[in-house]
Amino acid sequence: MQRRYLAQALAAFVFAGATGHAVAHHSAAMFDQTKTVELTGTVRLFQWSNPHCYIQLMVKNEQGREEEWSLEMGAPMYLYNRGWRPSTVKPGDQLKVKLNPLRKGGRGGLLVEAKSLDGKPLGKPVSGAP
């Protein structure tokens, strides 16, 4: 999914060197929004929680060993508006996801897209502003 960031607006309008900013409660500078990582894995845990929701995804690495990824999302209010509910994701669900990875490295990032294995987006389709 193509996305547009406040950082671009700030860079254009405010000051050079501005970093990304979250709608939520912290800066997005911790995520590298120029990179997208695609993963397929099994949900261990879905946290429908404030100030962020999280999916803990178990992903097999190249050696076939399972590794756990921490995927941060927006607040429940934003997910709710996209048709997500606390029951949308359950432990054991298999997902294909896209994320912006942590700048510091490690198995984590900002979840920007989540689909079932047959390619269906979770929650209601993105309709955009009318």
Added chain:
Amino acid sequence: MSRKLWWPPTLACALVLVLAACADKSTPATQTAAARTQLPDWTGVWVAADTEIDISGYPTLDSPAGMALDLLNLKSAPWTEAQQKWIETEVPKLMAADAVRRAQGWGFPLMMEGVAPMQFLVTPTETVILNFYRDIRHVYTDGRALPPEEDRWPTPWGDSVGHWEGDTLVFETVSVRNGSVLPLPMPPLSPEARFSERLRRTAPDRMELAMRIEDPAVLTGPWDLKFEYRRAEGIDRLIHDIMENDRSAVEGNSLTIAPPPR
């Protein structure tokens, strides 16, 4: 005046007096209910008309204008020369420090951008404006004045009073603390800033806010802004934010995601 012409007007006057007396006996609750029917219907949840936030908490390309926050477009404000210099030297430092800061809420005036879904609760005596980050503004319309200057203290939302001009809420706000509640560079206004706003519904699914900011301490003239909101069709309730599961952990000079519970 003949006797025949004299008694009908007298009877009519008596009838009017009796009806007036009956009206005076209505209860305050009845009067409140009657007044409420005169107020506009702003029910529902509202968001910025040109912004659509996806599951990451960021706007999508579906958003016609992305998330260009007008209040963060500091170059559009008529800053004094001294304030412009302060902005150029200090705001980059504030933004760098914000890399590890965590906060809740937008504060005023930034909350009025409408990126965080909000509601307008209209009552006969006040209109409450709130969003899901629990930013709350009380706009009193019961005829009271702003607090006297010696009794004011700046808060992130200020003090507001207003009145109705037809279906438009016209209100003034003072005593706004210029503190960035979010890790965002709030417009660096002074505590003497005065905000004049006009809020109205322009269509069944559209609302409009016109805002004028006057702040002689840092602005050379008025700063006029306009915001448009649309009904958030996907939201039938507000789910308020709380730090119940803050997994953002400071690591060096930035944040990372703390491990999950086992």
